[in-house]
Amino acid sequence: MALKITVIGTGYLGATHAAAMAELGFEVLGLDIVPEKVELLSTGRVPMYEPGLEELLRKHVAGIEGSSGRLRFTTSWEEVGAFGDVHFVCVNTPQKHGEYACDMSYVDSAFASLAPHLAGRALVVGKSTVPVGSAERLAVLLAERAPGDVELAWNPEFLREGFAVDDTLHPDRIVVGVGSADAEKVLREVYATPIAEGSPFVVTDFPTAELVKTAANSFLATKISFINAMAEVCEAAGGDVVKLAEAIGHDERIGKRFLRAGVGFGGGCLPKDIRAFMARAGELGADQALTFLREVDSINMRRRGHMVELAREAVGGGSFLGKRVAVLGATFKPDSDDVRDSPALNVAGQIQLQGGQVTVYDPKGMENARRLFPTLAYADSALEAVRGADVVLHLTEWREFRELDPEALGEVASERIVLDGRNALDPGVWRSAGWTYRAMGRPVA
Template identity: 60%
Template sequence: MRITVIGTGYLGAVHAAGMAEFGHEVLGVDIDPVKIERLSQGQTTIFEPGFPELLRRNIDAGRLSFSTSLEEAAAFGDVHFICVGTPQKPGTNAADMKYIDAVIHGLAPHLHRPCLVVGKSTVPVGTARRLARLISELSPVGAEAEVAWNPEFLREGFAVQDTLQPDRLVTGTASSRAELVLKDVYSSVIDAGTPHIATDLATAELVKVSANAFLATKISFINAISEVCEAAGADIMPLAAALGHDSRIGPRFLVPGVGFGGGCLPKDIRAFMARAEELGVSEALDFLRNVDRVNTNSRHNAVDLAETMLEDSLTGKRIAVLGAAFKPNSDDVRDSPALHVAQALHERGANVRVHDPEAIDNARAAHPALNYALDIDKAIEGSELVVHLTEWPVYRQLDPVSVVGLASVPRILDARNALDIDRWRDAGWKVRAMGRPVR
């Protein structure tokens, strides 16, 4: 099929390459000419394992190209995927729909034949029906330009795998024709046995934000219990392991730390609350306010624990921060807990030096007041405290014996509970970890 993917950020770039990998002819579209030029040359604009090879392979095969023209997109495609951002609107919890609305206003007037416009962005429930009415008013073919919703479930660091081999496929449509078109688009995925949930528009819109709300709740739950463990002198790690053995709960997302961040979970749960309020059912999602509060408190708790380790004063103290990305295998620093903690340490007077394997450039652009090191040893050298904030494998594999002599005072705070703290203690480090007793 001939498919367009409008918006070539993290979601759109990977989705475009994935659709081409399935054998479709794909045109990626973005208003940023620099990004389009780089992608056209096979140069990636994000760090994502496996993506450079996927991009280059499909460009070379002639199945994937890029453009800045929505008019060209309308002429090219039979199916148009919308993959632009829905950030939090300034001054409110609600999602800002201006980018999606801009796509519709730019694309719809050029739709001269029947087609399917498919949203992948996370949006407030009811958006699909609103856009369907707008497209019907603006497009020359009217209602023959249909709308469907196909939420994405990409995990940064595993986006290629999640695109090519998803754990489920959700399609929301308003007609049998639209459902058949999406079955055709995803025929290879469906033939491979991927569970396919075909539903209505509103349900499809709610699936993604409900999944994010559940994951956020699970993360904040274990961080709340971690606070109790800290106060009671208990150990969160065996407690979490015991919970994880319950098949009704499971072990995933039960590792306490500084909470969730990134471009999805924080703004999505806030937008979910805002939409519930608009629908008159705000009390149903009141618990998400506490989820959000616990998540923010987890970051503050890490800063407070760092201050305690430095004898209740951060002023002038040299701190090495390991990690800037919001999670490993990504260069994404949007709402990064690691950078939030690093900035808070800086604002309390500490001299902070940050290391990250991939996210230094993005971190420096977002937080220019911090110091940065391209080498782990340089980050640790002369430090009075090391704070581990992003669970990159390179940090878990770090030999504590080899770096103990670099620190001015060998102290480390494992704010992600990802290190072998006994190994670090045996190497001569004073170690603290979130929710774990002092030893």
């Protein structure tokens, strides 16, 4: 008999996972406590921008003409408990207000709400990024509150925003923390298709499975901050960080990816995950092992202030008062509408607070940016954002921005000065169009 799957929490992770499980052939029931979100998803729409996700939803959501009908959504815990054999918990774990630590309240609430409705045999699978040790505690909760024969497993997610659908259907690895051969067998059945396609299947214990995601994010954050630290040294020494990155990237031990210096990382995962990792290490008495992550975080945040200073120099070195600044980009990365902890918006906000007249344009993040920074000005196109600008800041590496016509922009800008905060534009093209081009860690001319 085919497994039936439920997905608890239908945000970015949950909605993607639910649609992907339906694509893999399972009957899926997604749960969210927000009725408006359930109504939206039930029409095949999502409250965020993620390439390919809406198309996948419409392919499977019940009630949509031509769909497989394998995917439904509900607000009923009772319905979820009765329906599922495997329950994936995909709720958010944000940073606590005023602390580095992870806020586990959403995860704890989800487990406490689900457990009483698990009357039969079931496997609950945590996918949320949690502090190490959480799974052991949650396994005890299930044992105490679930009336049926319920087991826990931990299966961390490794989704990249902009590639989440492909990352779920064709993962570069599947990690499962299990306490029995039965749990492993069930998860091998769930992921049978990607395993058959060659995705590595790594079986481990609870603590290791919990640590994998935070370790991976910490390594990635360290690599990004390393090249940004090299950019600082290059600026001081007159070197070129782009050529430096190219040279060290040929070393197979290092690799070329994530060696583009700029204004640093943001989003809803990397910053809060490395901070929660540090906090948990402190609780475990292993805080010295992760002290380097404080410097990783510090370098990252320092890049934003440095971009503000570069912009100040570009408009005369004094005050931003009376100066018009165009900011190309609002999301923390391209191919997403996510503006959480966005370096682009952080820089825009700092400049505005210092008196600058800031106009922002982003291909997909405008609505979310307006909600977070309502006092900034927003334009409907890059051309309109640049109109009358004394300096242009390129802060999110959308393809649309790389393909802009510098000559056309130059005709509407007040001054042809561009600061490339992502080292993604072609300096030669911009300079040949009469622009003063500057980027972090690169020679001025």
